[in-house]
Each structure stands twice: as structure tokens, then as C-alpha cells.
Amino acid sequence: QSALTQPASVSGSPGQSITISCTGTSSDVGGYNYVSWYQQHPGKAPKLLIYGVTNRPSGVSNRFSGSKSVNTASLTISGLQAEDEADYYCDSYTSSNTRVFGGGTKLTVL
């Protein structure tokens, strides 16, 4: 159960768009449309942003969008805002009926 691979950090200026990648294998990300994305602010519980690769739960801004190509899923945040500064994690269902998270990406809004 190796963690999914995410960049350690990304940054962008307010109003810009950024994309965070999440790379796995055909046994997890590539094998199922069960990738989720979470946002976590310091000292807080994670918040679900995206599930099923592209779906947004009710109440989540449409500035957040998800996609997938082969074994890599991506989270795009458009119109960056200061409050988007946080840690972001991807998560995938696996062929072992388990789940695996990515290592996390720290987003800095410049």
C-alpha cells in the first residue's frame, strides 16, 4: 500500500489557477473512478472537495474541479483565493478493497 504521489508544494497568486497531481497505479487511481480530494487547514479536520474523480459535494465551490488520465488524477483550483492556502490530499480506492492517500501538497497563495 504505497502512498499516492503528490508534489510536496505548489504556489500561485490570487486569481490564478493551479493544478495538483496525484499519481498511482492501475491498482488504484487508474483502475477505478474512486478518487477523492480533501482540503485541510492547520489544526482542522479534512474537508471533502471532490469524490468519484469529478464530483463536488453540495456546498463546495465550483472553483474546485477534478479529472483523471490513466494513473494520474488532478485537482484544479481556479480563481485562487487567500483562504485556499491549505494542505491538499488525494485518496483512492484500491484493488485490495483498501484506501490509500497521497502524501499531501501544501498550497501557498502568494
Add this chain to the structure above:
Amino acid sequence: EVQLVESGGGLVQPGGSLRLSCAASGFTFSSYSMNWVRQAPGKGLEWVSYISSSGRSIYYADSVKGRFTISRDSAENSLYLQMNSLSDEDTAVYYCARDLYGAYGCDHWGQGILVSVSS
């Protein structure tokens, strides 16, 4: 309002045991799959265990298999995690998290409870 409240954490010696509880309210607990997810200090999220809504399907991360046991009591609207043979690598904030109805993805999380394993 959906609420998940963990309890039972604390300081335990290596080799010891601890039982975490998660009290659920604001939704039909018996209809939802549940998970335990942990986060070591300054580290990322790690999925620990899953239990289906019926309790018939249970899965564990390799790192805890054979040492941790997940269970649920729908009459008490509670989720549990029995943790045995604890080591310092188990030190983390433990979250209980509800899966979306009929889908994978944790849409509600507790506030987390700290488990510290140290002599």
C-alpha cells in the same frame, strides 16, 4: 446536523492497548460505511480501516492488520477501534470519518483524538 465525536485517546506505553470510540448523531448511522483515518504529528493522512454499513465488510491497512479491530454498534450509534500492541509509530491524531452514501469519499469527519504511544 451530522456530528462525529471521538473519545478514548490518550497516552499509552508501547505494547499497550487502547479503544477509541466515535459517537455519531444527526444521521441514520446504520446506513453509512465508516472509516478510521490517522495523521501522525506533522505528517500526512493515512487510511486505517473501513467497515461497511452492515458491518459485514471490514478492511485494514497493512500497517495495522492483526493489531487493530474496527467494529460498530448501530443500537449505540457508535464506531470503535480496538488498538493492541501499540508502538510509537501509532502515535497520531485519529479521525473517524463517514463515507458518502453509496460512494467512496469521506464527507464528514470528527474533530480527531490524539493517541500518544510513549514510555
